[in-house]
Amino acid sequence: MHCHLNFKAFSNDYDEVIKRAADAGVTTIINVGTKIDSSQKAVELAQKYDNLYAIVGVHPHHADKVELGSDWLSQIERLAKQPKVVAIGEIGLDNYRYQSNGITDPKAQQELFEAQIMLAHKLKLPLQIHNRHAGKQILEILTHHKNELLNPPGMFHCFAGNIDILQSALRMGFYIGFDGNITYPGLAPGEDTSLPNLVKATPLDRIVIETDSPYLTPTPHRGSRNEPQYAILVGKAIAQIKAVKLNQVDNQTTENVRTLFNL
Numbered sequence: 001m002h003c004h005l006n007f008k009a010f011s012n013d014y015d016e017v018i019k020r021a022a023d024a025g026v027t028t029i030i031n032v033g034t035k036i037d038s039s040q041k042a043v044e045l046a047q048k049y050d051n052l053y054a055i056v057g058v059h060p061h062h063a064d065k066v067e068l069g070s071d072w073l074s075q076i077e078r079l080a081k082q083p084k085v086v087a088i089g090e091i092g093l094d095n096y097r098y099q100s101n102g103i104t105d106p107k108a109q110q111e112l113f114e115a116q117i118m119l120a121h122k123l124k125l126p127l128q129i130h131n132r133h134a135g136k137q138i139l140e141i142l143t144h145h146k147n148e149l150l151n152p153p154g155m156f157h158c159f160a161g162n163i164d165i166l167q168s169a170l171r172m173g174f175y176i177g178f179d180g181n182i183t184y185p186g187l188a189p190g191e192d193t194s195l196p197n198l199v200k201a202t203p204l205d206r207i208v209i210e211t212d213s214p215y216l217t218p219t220p221h222r223g224s225r226n227e228p229q230y231a232i233l234v235g236k237a238i239a240q241i242k243a244v245k246l247n248q249v250d251n252q253t254t255e256n257v258r259t260l261f262n263l
C-alpha cells in the first residue's frame, strides 16, 4: 500500500501513525520516495519496522538535474540494493500545470523516467508509475522498453485517465492502484472518465489499494491529513463500486501486492 510516511508531514508522529494503521488492519505499508532524501528515509523506516517496505526513485517533479546532482542515479541504485526495497518509483511523467512549479521540463522528465526503467531492469525490480495527464506518452515509452520489463512489470499508482489507457496498461500486465480520490464526487480537473468507472473496468485481481498519504484523504476525512489507516475506506469504496464483499477485496488486493512486489 502506497504512502509517504517518509515525508515531513509525518516527521513528528510516524510511530503512532504506523500503530494506528496496524490497529485498523493494515498489514503492509510501502513508503515511496520521490527524490534522494525521501527514498533514503523510506529505506530507514523499512529497516525499523517489520511490516514496512520501501520503493525508491525520483518523481518527475524533481527531474531538475541541477537540484538532483550529477550522481543521482548511482545514489538511487545504492538505495535500491538495500533490503526490503521492492520497486523503483515514483517514476513517470507529469504534464499537469501545478500552481507551485508549473510543468517540469518534459525532456528532463523523460530522460529520468527512461534511466530509472533501465535501472529497474538491471536490478530486476518492478516499476511504480506516476502518471498525470501523460498516459499515452508513458505507454509509448513502456512499449519501447518492453524487453526490459519484468512479468508482472509493475503498477500504475493512483490511476487516472481513460478506458483505453487502462486497457493498454492491463494488457502490458500492469497492476492498477486506486486511492482515496475514488470517493470524491465528479471529475478531477482535465479528466474525462470518472474514477469509479475505471475501478469498474479493472479486474479485482489487478487492483492495488493505496492511500498516497499524506495526500488524497478519502471521504469523510477529506481536508485533513491522510493516514494509512484510511486504506480501509478505499477498500470499502472498491467493494461498493464492484458490488462484492469487503473481505473479498481485502484478500484479493493483499494477494496482488504480494505477487507484484514479491513479498
Ligand SMILES: [Zn+2]
Pocket: 090, 130, 131, 157, 158
Ligand atoms: Zn504520484
Ligand SMILES: [Zn+2]
Pocket: 002, 003, 004, 032, 090, 212
Ligand atoms: Zn505518492
